Amino acid sequence: MAASPPTTPVPRLRAAAPSRALGLALALAVLVLLMGASLAIGTRSIDLSTVVHALLHGGDGDEAVIVRDLRVPRTLLGLAVGVALGLAGALMQALTRNPLADPGLLGVNAGAAAAVVFAIGVLGVGSLTGYVWFAFAGAAVASVVVYAIGAVGRGGASPVRLALAGTAVTAALTALTQALTLLDRDTFDQWRAWSVGALSGRDADTLGQVAPFLVAGVLLALALGRALNAIALGDETGRALGARIGRTRLLGALSITLLCGAATAAIGPIFFVGLTVPHVARAIAGADQRWVLAYSMLLAPILLLAADVVGRVVARPGEVQVGIVTALLGAPVFIAIVRRRRIAHL
């Protein structure tokens, strides 16, 4: 390890607010472009004028139907899930003061998977819309259990405790999931299709089912921005600044559960986004959690939609699921960032 000087260096002040706002606007523009691309590209390429026409004037032609019934819900779902995962990841890392925290640490993904597999294997639920409620319930129960264990006794649910409790609960739930899938072949078959996050095969109903939870989670997350800044300085300093630590943590965990639970319930587990997008957001926006949340909200759907479009293009006429592409696309970018810069701590 490189030796460190005995005195702590003064951190460089980040870009001032005007250029951060500019960056945000740029990100928004890219997002809109990507949404357009998502509507136009696919097994069948449809040009933008047709897309716009179908959006504004309806119509019954093949292409208009594809746009309206398949691609619009898919794009909206990708947008919603992206926003949810980005926010959940930024929240998780801010709450735990750990840049390696992933929303999955609270057991959300494991809980959702266990509940879905339980629904398939034991209760015989067969449809995607059926899974959604189970996945959400599983995610919620898992994170409640993790939080409850972490909050036992004095001291409250500190970051270390949440991480330890989350690991224990995730292990137990994963074991349950594996047991159920390996005991029955059909369950395994359905599970392996679901367990790779995919935007295909989902329709507007799914989005409608999870939308209220997503909206609630987003609003809650954004409202916590200032409190998160105070927490980032440590529990004692935060308290001295007037932040209510326990309440912020509880509300933060609630928000993460809502966002992640809804996202996983809608399209299955996506692993990479919640972990890496906040790193990029921090690299651009600095340490102010409100800007980090804002950037995460935009960068995550950019990653997700880009991955979805690539997945549709790369394996025509089939497609590669978005959960796979985000990892394959995002990881090299992440590694490149890690190699080049000095690591952006919280």
Place this chain on the structure above:
Amino acid sequence: MSAPAPALRAPAIRAFGGRVSVRVHRRGAIACALLALAALATALAGLAFGDYPLSLGEVVNALAGRGDGSGAFIVNELRLPRVVCALAVGAGLGVAGAIFQSLTRNPLGSPDVIGFTYGSAAGAVAMIIVVGAQQSAVSAGALAAGLATAAIVYLLSYRGGGVQGYRLVLVGIGISMMLLAFINYLLTRGRIEEAQEAAVWIAGSLDGRGWEQATPLVIALAVLLPAAFLLSPRLSLLELGDDAATALGVRVERSRLTLTLVAVAITAVATATAGPIAFVALAAPQVARRLTRTPGPGLLGAAIMGAQLLQGSDLASQRLFAPDQLPVGIMTGAIGGIYLAWLLAREWRWRRA
């Protein structure tokens, strides 16, 4: 500074006129002895129970070479290698986990962090689904892929003459995510029988492990585990911080590298035998530390606890859903997870803060 103060309570065994002395930690020694007895009991149970239950006397006879035909065969050819694998893999994973947790000063530290686990899983899944290989080839593929992944992670995090620990972990996570995506992709693409076989391997299984797997495992660990124990004093000094360790005469960079290599090698051998049974490496040192309360990295306690955890889980996985067998990794995840959660809750309830 006249008469020495009353010596601190640190019993030691001394011999040869003081030239040889070994420090003994009383509570740790008792706890380790009890754990070892428990492991032995579970091992004997593993030899006795099964589709053809045997009595304890028959088991002992078979082990001593005195048994009759079928009993001796079942014990010595079928069950004993599996029990040996369980004990050895468990002990190895416990030690590797303890080393990683001590080096990273993180109770969640585990060999997974350098991408090794996902690398070997990806290798195995590819061998099963793409190549259609059998057990030994799968193990070999897993081993090669795991080591390649660890090497790639190390190289990618090497920058400016050194590897900063933080960068290593981040690169490890990035590569692991890619490999996980790759694994999921293969699982959705393959035929269902192969996919399920691959999923069993990923969960970690000791099914069908015979002497061809047990013997190389034991030989490798006979070299690696003593090496780890020899390095243990350096590990406990590294825990004091780089400065204090250097001041006491430890070559920090070299020791860290050697310890990491030993831990990776142990994990590699264990994974090649049984697949990635990761939770043992994470939970065994934590549980052992709470039971023995030794200062320092506690490699011995972690080894015995790991052996006990894995053998107990294997026994449960064979009998609980009989005649179906569940992969042992499922048991360790369930038992390890639940027990760790309970232990944590209990500890936090009584802690002052």
Place this chain on the structure above:
Amino acid sequence: MSTDRLRAEGLRLAYDGRVVVDGLSVSIPDGGFTIIVGPNACGKSTLLRGLSRMLKPRAGTVYLDGAAISSQPSKQVARRLGLLPQSPVAPDAITVGDLVARGRYPHQGLLRQWSRDDERAVGEALAATGTADLADRAVDELSGGQRQRVWLAMALAQETPILLLDEPTTFLDIAHQIEVLDLCAELRERRGHTLVAVLHDLNHACRYATHLIAMRDGRIAAQGPPGEIVDAELVEEVFGLRCQVIEDPQTGTPLIIPAARTGTARLA
């Protein structure tokens, strides 16, 4: 050519490209209590770390007993040269006794893990720092001052003829600060150890040092017995502080009295 056991020639020390000390040569008088003082970021801790092989010099050499320190096995060096680092890390739940015992590592081996010598050294170290009654307590439960004394005990248990201390009196109240410095003085007088310390408090430094090194901007501004080199000009040059220097009524060493704010000085 000096015959001191610990010396350095032409040292260049840097962190990540930022050069802190360049072309510095210094010799630590054997059997003396050398104290390094200077303003923040002058390089005094850096120099100490360079001398103790924590920091590898970009240029120049540190010599221990006539040979380059980097050419000698680290464990052997650790039997002769000890360091109390500035911000040490205590592992979870370790007891005081166990932590101090780890200081014996340079004298232990595979077969010789806990000899009677080790026991005696640890006992003496605990008694000397007044931490014997804390021996069974967990280090992370102690106050800052108690913890500092425990780390000092570990350095003492190492029983090295040369001991380097990086700001050993931080976190300590005044009584314990004096106690630690008195302990160092005793080590030097009764056992002939060589001590080098970095201190913030200039008056303490003047009182205890047999050899004072004043640094500024990575260079040695002055060195020698405090009585000879410390005067108001030096303090102003090195620290930028206007002051009056008188004789300490207890020890006769220089006592620095910072100048009062304009308009508040009592008339003499």
